[in-house]
Amino acid sequence: MAPVREEVAAYVEKHNLEPRLSAMLSELVQARPDNVASWMSGYLAAAGSADGAGRAPGAPPAAPSADAAKLEPQRSLMKQVVEVCARAQQTAFAHVTLSGHFVTEATKPEFGQYQNNAALSLFGRLKGTPSAPSSPRAVALALADAMRAAADELCAGLIDKLEVAGAGFINIWIARTWIEARVLDAAIVGMRPPAVVACRALVDFSSPNVAKEMHVGHLRSTIIGDTICRVLEFTGHETMRVNHVGDWGTQFGMLIAHMRREHPDFLSAPPPISDLQQFYKAAKVRFDEDASFKAEAHKNVVALQAGDPDCHKAWTLICEASREEFSKVYRRLGIELDEVGESFYNPFIPAVVSTLERYGQVVTEGGAKVIFPPQSKHAIPLIVVKSDGGFNYDSTDLAAVWYRLCELKAEWVIYVVDAGQGSHFDLVFDAAANAGWTAEGTRLQHVQFGLVCGEDGKRFRTRSGEVVRLVDLLDEAKARMLATFKERQAAAQSGGAVVSDLAAAGAASADGDEGEGGSFAFGAPHMADEEMERAAEALGYAAVKYMDLKSNRTSNYIFNYERMLATNGNTAVYLLYAHARLCSIIDKSGADMAALKAARTPIVLEHPAEQAVGLAVAQFAEKVEDVLRELQPHVLCEYLYDTCVKLNVFVRECRVINVPETPSRLMLCAAGIATMRKCFDLLGMAWLERI
Numbered sequence: 001m002a003p004v005r006e007e008v009a010a011y012v013e014k015h016n017l018e019p020r021l022s023a024m025l026s027e028l029v030q031a032r033p034d035n036v037a038s039w040m041s042g043y044l045a046a047a048g049s050a051d052g053a054g055r056a057p058g059a060p061p062a063a064p065s066a067d068a069a070k071l072e073p074q075r076s077l078m079k080q081v082v083e084v085c086a087r088a089q090q091t092a093f094a095h096v097t098l099s100g101h102f103v104t105e106a107t108k109p110e111f112g113q114y115q116n117n118a119a120l121s122l123f124g125r126l127k128g129t130p131s132a133p134s135s136p137r138a139v140a141l142a143l144a145d146a147m148r149a150a151a152d153e154l155c156a157g158l159i160d161k162l163e164v165a166g167a168g169f170i171n172i173w174i175a176r177t178w179i180e181a182r183v184l185d186a187a188i189v190g191m192r193p194p195a196v197v198a199c200r201a202l203v204d205f206s207s208p209n210v211a212k213e214m215h216v217g218h219l220r221s222t223i224i225g226d227t228i229c230r231v232l233e234f235t236g237h238e239t240m241r242v243n244h245v246g247d248w249g250t251q252f253g254m255l256i257a258h259m260r261r262e263h264p265d266f267l268s269a270p271p272p273i274s275d276l277q278q279f280y281k282a283a284k285v286r287f288d289e290d291a292s293f294k295a296e297a298h299k300n301v302v303a304l305q306a307g308d309p310d311c312h313k314a315w316t317l318i319c320e321a322s323r324e325e326f327s328k329v330y331r332r333l334g335i336e337l338d339e340v341g342e343s344f345y346n347p348f349i350p351a352v353v354s355t356l357e358r359y360g361q362v363v364t365e366g367g368a369k370v371i372f373p374p375q376s377k378h379a380i381p382l383i384v385v386k387s388d389g390g391f392n393y394d395s396t397d398l399a400a401v402w403y404r405l406c407e408l409k410a411e412w413v414i415y416v417v418d419a420g421q422g423s424h425f426d427l428v429f430d431a432a433a434n435a436g437w438t439a440e441g442t443r444l445q446h447v448q449f450g451l452v453c454g455e456d457g458k459r460f461r462t463r464s465g466e467v468v469r470l471v472d473l474l475d476e477a478k479a480r481m482l483a484t485f486k487e488r489q490a491a492a493q494s495g496g497a498v499v500s501d502l503a504a505a506g507a508a509s510a511d512g513d514e515g516e517g518g519s520f521a522f523g524a525p526h527m528a529d530e531e532m533e534r535a536a537e538a539l540g541y542a543a544v545k546y547m548d549l550k551s552n553r554t555s556n557y558i559f560n561y562e563r564m565l566a567t568n569g570n571t572a573v574y575l576l577y578a579h580a581r582l583c584s585i586i587d588k589s590g591a592d593m594a595a596l597k598a599a600r601t602p603i604v605l606e607h608p609a610e611q612a613v614g615l616a617v618a619q620f621a622e623k624v625e626d627v628l629r630e631l632q633p634h635v636l637c638e639y640l641y642d643t644c645v646k647l648n649v650f651v652r653e654c655r656v657i658n659v660p661e662t663p664s665r666l667m668l669c670a671a672g673i674a675t676m677r678k679c680f681d682l683l684g685m686a687w688l689e690r691i
């Protein structure tokens with residue numbers, strides 16, 4: 001025991017931990033000496049290693065910034081407009097405070113780009129006061145004057161024109177030169193993140209269960225969680241990507257017992273467990289049918305929890321086999337995650353529970369130890385110790401939230417888990433707040449999502465009623481995409497015309513210009529087998545991701561391959577195709593884009609279609625802000641689709657090549673491409689220069 005105590009003391013001193021934590025750690029030593037010893041030695045080894053900062057155990061490295069050369073953030077256009085409006089309100093109506101802001105995007109280009117609707121509320125608040133204005137319109141006129149002065153002071157050159165309309169709305173026109181400058185910056189350096197207050201974030205996502213197949217439900221968590229991480233990383237948050245794998249619990253007793261029977265020599269000759277799901281099913285059958293096996297399973301759970309080395313070895317083998325399967329899926333989807341499974345938190349549970357008991361927050365009910373957070377809206381408690389003395393999902397999440405807040409010092413903890421677990425997280429969050437683990441401004445957030453459904457609107461299943469395996473789904477998406485490519489190639493080779501899908505989608509150039517829109521063909525004969533394979537994979541996986549991300553995450557969605565892989569409408573294929581088409585226009589122009597960029601070739605937004613694209617590019621930063629505020633990836637998908645449609649209208653209505661406007665228009669294409677690519681990156685979709 002002594003060395004462990006010393007190690008704990010050294011740890012506490014080194015990290016200057018609060019007394020509360022040090023008390024917990026010494027309790028922990030008494031409760032679980034074996035676990036703490038192994039945990040500590042692992043930790044101390046890590047702390048002594050090159051990572052001098054001494055990352056706490058279980059703390060995944062903060063993600064390296066995706067962009068090697070980080071771009072300076074910028075204040076979003078919306079933020080700047082809001083600032084002008086807020087300042088004007090303060091100067092013109094100093095005695096009234098309105099909560100929130102009243103700026104919206106304009107509904108039509110004729111009304112400018114933004115609208116300040118504060119006058120109506122201000123009028124309501126001023127009514128009956130000695131200096132009450134005569135009408136909302138009078139308020140709007142005064143406010144507009146103050147906005148002009150505020151704009152001059154805060155951001156000269158941003159606002160072109162203000163006009164009071166209707167009952168008292170103020171329409172705002174952004175100066176074209178301002179938009180042109182911002183679009184030029186995008187074309188030259190790329191998309192800058194919005195300036196936000198960044199913090200230390202931890203995202204708990206994916207989190208499948210060992211020995212069980214990853215299914216479509218985990219797909220949603222994985223895809224949504226990854227996008228949230230990408231947006232956090234892009235905006236400068238220190239982001240930990242945590243895979244809270246279900247690697248602990250009573251099911252391991254059954255699995256270990258099965259291992260002992262099937263592979264009695266597993267210690268000396270570790271069996272290759274290629275089909276873990278099969279292994280699980282077989283174990284379950286035995287468990288349900290054979291009472292002696294059941295008793296054995298129970299013995300193994302107890303032994304595993306007590307740290308028995310043989311059980312531990314069997315457990316490790318099972319976890320490893322699972323890990324291999326999971327990582328195949330992550331590799332295919334291009335997702336990075338750090339595994340900190342449930343087992344990690346197990347040694348902390350007794351100390352966490354006993355501390356809360358000491359503070360009177362734990363009560364005993366029916367033999368179990370439970371927490372009823374006083375502020376909870378639920379009648380059920382959090383069950384932190386079962387009546388048989390064992391721990392469960394609740395106990396683990398309680399210890400995990402303590403660990404993340406108090407030890408990892410995360411300021412924003414995001415759980416990307418299906419909506420069905422809502423009350424569980426409410427209870428965990430309330431218990432954490434009650435325990436005093438949250439600081440001012442700490443955010444604990446359950447990012448929930450709905451079900452993936454089949455055509456019948458019920459939970460998505462295979463024909464035989466089984467859960468759909470994630471790998472099968474990815475295989476199918478890729479196979480279908482590949483079949484489409486092959487078909488098109490065959491048609492082209494047999495002399496048939498390869499019809500441009502974008503032409504079908506209404507995006508071919510208006511003057512029937514072969515060189516720009518018309519001849520661009522999808523899955524064209526130019527592709528060698530290997531390129532086709534790669535393209536099918538990129539498009540197939542992107543289609544799966546986009547289908548999931550584009551709907552409001554809280555609703556259920558219907559899984560449908562045809563719709564997902566369609567070449568028109570709001571699909572990944574349409575978007576990636578449009579992007580490749582823009583690349584091909586630049587390619588065909590033969591222009592030296594690097595030289596055009598180096599010369600800072602001006603972008604002139606003359607045509608309404610050019611102006612629409614320009615505004616969309618200039619609004620990128622505020623859309624990222626929206627995603628961050630709501631943690632709603634579909635906001636980014638909507639923006640991407642809108643921008644893509646505007647780009648298609650632009651290349652349909654404006655000739656790009658061989659016109660006096662060519663340099664400016666090529667630069668606008670480059671800005672459009674930069675915008676689309678950054679959105680693809682944030683959504684985790686791989687893009688191709690040609691398809």
Ligand code: ARG
Nearest residue numbers: 204207208209244246397417
């Ligand atoms: N393994 C769980 C499941 O498959 C999800 C875990 C989510 N994270 C957490 N901290 N509870 O349902």
